[in-house]
Amino acid sequence: MRRLILSLVCLLFAATAPAHAKPGPFDGVWLFDDADPRPGVTMVEIATKGGVTAGTVTTQWYGPMPIARMTVEGDTATFTMRNLNDREHPTREWRAKLEDGKLRLLGQIWFSEIDELGRRGTKADAAQRAFRVTTLPPLGTLAPDGMARTPPMGWSSWNKFAEHIDDKTVRAMADALVSSGLRDAGYTYVNIDDGWQGTRGPDGRIRPNAKFPDMKALTDYVHAKGLKIGIYSSQGPRTCAGYEGSYGHVRQDAQTYADWGFDYLKYDLCSGEWFYDTADTVQRSYYEMGEALRATGRPILFSLCEYGRFDVGSWGRKVGGHLWRTTGDITDEWKVMTDIGFERNGNPAHAGPGGWNDPDMLEIGNGGMTHDEYVTHMTLWAISAAPLVMGHDLRETSPEALALLTNRAVIAIDQDARGIQGTRVRKDGDAEVWAKPLADGSVAVALFNRGTAAKRMLLAPADAGATRIGEAHDLWANKRVADPAADVTVPAHGAVLLRVRAG
Template sequence: MTRALFAATALAAIMLAPAAASARTAFDGVWLFDKAPPMPGVTMMEVTSRGTRIEGRVTTLWYGPITMIDPRVENGRLIFDARNINDRDHPFRRWSVSLDKGQVRLQGQIWATEVDATGYRGTAKAAKARAFKVAPLPPLGAPIASRLAATPPMGWSSWNRFAEHIDDETVRAMADAMVSSGLRDAGYRYVNIDDGWQGRRDANGVLQPNDKFPDMKALTAYVHARGLKIGIYSSPGPRTCAGYEGSYGHVAQDARTFADWGFDYLKYDLCSGEWFYPNADTVKRSYREMGAALQATGRGIVFSLCEYGRFEVGSWGRDVGGQLWRTTGDITDDYETMAKIGFERNGDPDHAGPHGWNDADMLEIGNGGMSLDEYRTHMTLWAMSASPLMMGHDLRRTTPEMLALLTNRHVIAVDQDPRGIQGKAVRKDGRIEVWAKPLADGRVALALFNRGTDEASFALTAADAGLRSISQVQDLWSGATAAGLPESYTVPAHGAVMVAVRGG
């Protein structure tokens, strides 16, 4: 190469270098989405590039900014991965962006939701207007002391039967039915509104109920006038599980609103908060933020933590102000799901006791998906586990058989025993399980479960109760008493026997 040619080549390289470094992809800029589906609620995409380095994010109403992971252009499409909430089987999902006639098509998946949205170019001013406002979490403070819920809360919740299709009229009807059926007098006190009541925030950020709930103060007064208490629902994320307004960025404000309306109970469901709070530290801090806010209102509001049993919640639920904490995902009205939760996912017994309870989720009794024997097992398991007893059926349609299960005073007394010990399995033999729960009056409750599909005969012993001998046996379902245990019990498939024994 001649000296002149070398100089010309070097000059060309110098002149081209800045251009290459500032090269932009066709996807660079701000893209706005006005008609994206509400879940996850895509509002904007921002892409910048410099040379081969591409950065970007997708802004959503549910999950805030979703950062593009390893974005690159392949075959005319922008390809990137995105974190997929807490799905351990699929922690990342592949997304793609294509261009057509000046518009972009964004396709991907988050959790179980498919995203397919079309957007158009926007301005920096529009991007500023649509920017998600990130709410910082306070540090994890000192444990919050509470004397609420000395025994597991009992009541009714709207979700299992009505999902988000709940309204003021139905809540009032449930309160009336709880009184007229005798459920209130049996110990059920809370009438809880789950997801679906929320409207929009006003100019001051105060959350308003939607049109289905015209006057929250009037509703709470109606329930209170019947000798009952009333609960409400929210989420630490921007959206609840059904897509309504969550408490993200408005935690203290919402706590004051709930107290001002007259609520006595809050279920706080992680939902879209899964995105913002993916580890133990952030989940604890998010729940303590609301626990402290509820305490600051000065009103005694029972705090129900619903984060599906993650991060050994029973070991810290009390510290963040909780009186009960879910140990599992959602229950459904079938024996397999109920049994898996009740036998295997009902929490560490060492975490349960007065003012703090492992919550195995709501009762399905009365919704029709299980047999009478299976529902008896359901009630027996929850009572032996000292789990909250929150009914989930339409109280106006409670059959006599279901009412008898739900109001059995001997079984309820085991659940509500002031000693607050959570029962547990003491013996297993194939599909048979024997559980024991010491009671405050010195007796021991024993439950004999048949998890098999055929009738089985099995004997209980004094040793099952930790006793040398037995002087009295009470069948808790029938109320009948005897001086000793029978030779064996015949237990129907998926059925249960429940007794209380006293040492001799």
């Protein structure tokens, strides 16, 4: 009887074990050798355990991405993947199909459409292609360093040139800052955005690509002009344009930038969004670079670019930031500029000497808006104490644009030592009045007309926090306003900026 029972148990185990142990048709390692660099699929690993099939898709941009809810029907598998930057569609459905012994991978993540063909690989191949995941340091607090007492001013390559930037163009922009008088008006930073990165050497040190043959020579050239120079990176494996990021090399990159002689770093979350998607991890990723920059001993302005997430202004200073983006990218359009400038320019309580809300770069000179719209752009950024970083080709600055950008009285509002970010004090339909108290006791008052027809607007003493206006000066027209209590005509999509003193 005992032998019979044992035989029955063995038969039962033999009948059920293969169902659990048998690998599925998709199981194993799949290698992708010629995948599109965005996001750069390198490998898919799939395993079936206990009747459940799961795995990961490994990419150069986002590392190992877990497969969720995978189902298999014949030669096709469907599964979901976490998506980026799309709150309405936080997951996307992917497919994998067996085709003549190979695996076709179809899906979408962020702006990338994936249609790649992979081949069978081995466990040894998987070990060789495994993504090396790094860990973040604990969150700390960096003490103020005395930099950025007023909002930074300068120029950046991205708005005009995107990743198509090179050594020659950067030198030309430095030359133009000097010859145009923009440097003397306060624009001192020449910032290289995305597109300068090459590969890493055997020691892990980042090298510039062929467009930038000698970074130290370039920084020396810019410094000799009485200017400062900035550079760009991401805490992710790839930058927004797909170049080498700082993931796994943060301290090494910070030292390289210092050794090259850079004075400013814009640090863009980009592919780091996959790794750092909570308030804690985002803060720690910026702290990691902020602390690394401090450790170099070189004063380097630190620009946080994470699009205003997780109330960045409330912690930007603590991680070493001197300015922090409050929004996504600006474009040279009235609707986009006004949406950012009026509605997404950050909490004024967070701005002041040493740290600034950054609604992104100036579009003046790029030609997408009218003169009056650019007046609104400059007025809004100035009264908001925003960084003034130009984004056009400085060699093609028109006299009209130059006059807007170099108006010393308007710049003085932005650069006021008190460092208060102006706020809306009154709104009536398309008409808005903003005010900004200044260090000498006067008040900057901006009258905005967001409508499509000229509008007569009244300057009221209460707009300046006063019971009576003693004098007012129109900073764009450079003239005294004879009767501050009289109506002021503001052009369609235009602005009037006044410096007012109580009577």
